[in-house]
Amino acid sequence: MKPQRNPSEERLLAYAAGTLSPPEAVVMAAHLAMRPANDAWVRDLQAVGGEFLDEATPSALSHDALALAMARIETDAGEVKALAPLNDMPELPEPLRRYALSPWRWIGPGMRVRDVHAPRDGDCRVILLKIESGRETPKHTHGGIELTCVISGAYATETERFDVGDFEEADTEVLHQPRVVSDEACLCVVALDGQIQLDGWIGKLIQPFVRL
Amino acid sequence: MHVETLPFTSNPCRSPRMKTLDNPSDPLLHDRLIEAIALRRDREAFAALFAYFAPRLKAWLIKSGATPGAAEDFAQDAMLTVWRKADLFDSSKARAATWIFTIARNRRLDMLRRDARPLPTPEIELAGEDVRRPDELLSMSQDADRVRDALSRLSPDHVEVLRLAFFMDSSHSEIAKHLDLPLGTVKSRIRNAMTKLRLILAPSEEAAR
Numbered sequence: 037m038k039p040q041r042n043p044s045e046e047r048l049l050a051y052a053a054g055t056l057s058p059p060e061a062v063v064m065a066a067h068l069a070m071r072p073a074n075d076a077w078v079r080d081l082q083a084v085g086g087e088f089l090d091e092a093t094p095s096a097l098s099h100d101a102l103a104l105a106m107a108r109i110e111t112d113a114g115e116v117k118a119l120a121p122l123n124d125m126p127e128l129p130e131p132l133r134r135y136a137l138s139p140w141r142w143i144g145p146g147m148r149v150r151d152v153h154a155p156r157d158g159d160c161r162v163i164l165l166k167i168e169s170g171r172e173t174p175k176h177t178h179g180g181i182e183l184t185c186v187i188s189g190a191y192a193t194e195t196e197r198f199d200v201g202d203f204e205e206a207d208t209e210v211l212h213q214p215r216v217v218s219d220e221a222c223l224c225v226v227a228l229d230g231q232i233q234l235d236g237w238i239g240k241l242i243q244p245f246v247r248l
Numbered sequence: 249m250h251v252e253t254l255p256f257t258s259n260p261c262r263s264p265r266m267k268t269l270d271n272p273s274d275p276l277l278h279d280r281l282i283e284a285i286a287l288r289r290d291r292e293a294f295a296a297l298f299a300y301f302a303p304r305l306k307a308w309l310i311k312s313g314a315t316p317g318a319a320e321d322f323a324q325d326a327m328l329t330v331w332r333k334a335d336l337f338d339s340s341k342a343r344a345a346t347w348i349f350t351i352a353r354n355r356r357l358d359m360l361r362r363d364a365r366p367l368p369t370p371e372i373e374l375a376g377e378d379v380r381r382p383d384e385l386l387s388m389s390q391d392a393d394r395v396r397d398a399l400s401r402l403s404p405d406h407v408e409v410l411r412l413a414f415f416m417d418s419s420h421s422e423i424a425k426h427l428d429l430p431l432g433t434v435k436s437r438i439r440n441a442m443t444k445l446r447l448i449l450a451p452s453e454e455a456a457r
């Protein structure tokens with residue numbers, strides 16, 4: 037059995053606690069939909085959160101807080117929200133299906149990208165990246181943390197292989213040149229923070245044209 | 249509105265604890281309160297639940313750096329969501345505290361969203377239906393007692409650092425400052441606490457990792 041690449045415990049904890057940034061939470065939600073064991077662990081962590089909430093030392097409320105709450109429920113008309121339509125990619129895990137997607141953009145030979153219209157957090161945003169079999173991305177480092185979950189296919193970095201459902205965390209330390217090692221194209225959902233810095237003179241040359 | 253005398257004991261056979269609020273932290277009681285809201289839109293039940301959880305939600309947000317005013321608004325909003333979604337509560341799946349924690353956790357993500365850029369598509373939910381936003385969590389651990397028991401077996405240091413990770417913002421450097429410990433110590437303490445918790449809760453999963 038191949039070893040699974042899982043999120044770090046810190047990131048699972050942050051997801052359970054609701055402190056991951058929204059784009060990171062989207063990639064994590066996709067991963068958990070594909071890894072039931074991690075999903076169960078996150079649920080346990082949420083029960084830990086519930087336990088802590090229960091034990092918390094209460095903070096006194098303002099004197100009219102209860103009256104205000106009762107008035108709000110009396111006049112509450114529920115939430116007026118409509119369900120977002122499913123997007124056009126049934127191959128995506130369920131948590132990604134209701135985000136709108138931009139058209140595919142060509143960003144290099146055998147490489148295409150779509151924006152996922154999930155909430156951004158400053159520079160951090162969510163994209164879908166599709167790379168054809170045998171292709172590798174230009175060598176790059178990151179301006180910030182990059183979280184990736186493999187939806188189909190597989191890729192390998194210099195040291196590790198990532199298969200369906202696997203989760204990779206790359207930060208500014210990592211010089212990254214993933215190569216697709218599956219026969220089919222590799223589709224990933226990525227939370228990208230900061231600008232990608234392409235390495236080498238060709239990379240520097242095309243950097244201005246690569247809008248990730 | 250007198251929280252102490254609850255008339256919602258129309259089904260007293262369920263539990264003798266229903267009759268009074270002498271033990272307001274009784275988790276079974278909280279489950280029944282949420283069910284009373286779901287079944288009968290029971291306002292007294294909501295008031296009792298509010299009296300218990302709103303001050304705790306406020307405390308949580310203050311710890312994570314919110315002003316008291318913002319923290320109280322947050323508690324109000326989270327409790328309104330509890331009122332709206334009470335019919336989605338399933339006591340066989342989660343304790344009341346875990347469910348309310350999760351609702352609050354989702355609201356917290358919403359607040360982060362509001363600071364982010366406006367969305368190209370509107371944000372979304374059908375009233376009264378179990379429509380989960382993609383990154384929202386509503387279903388939970390089957391067995392909360394297991395978790396409570398596991399926590400009781402961790403060292404006080406480990407419990408403290410986990411609590412801070414939940415209730416302060418995720419930045420470990422803030423936790424380090426709070427505990428007056430080096431960042432590396434805090435990071436490894438969190439990691440050790442998680443490992444320990446995993447070993448107690450899911451030994452087989454741990455082996456598979």
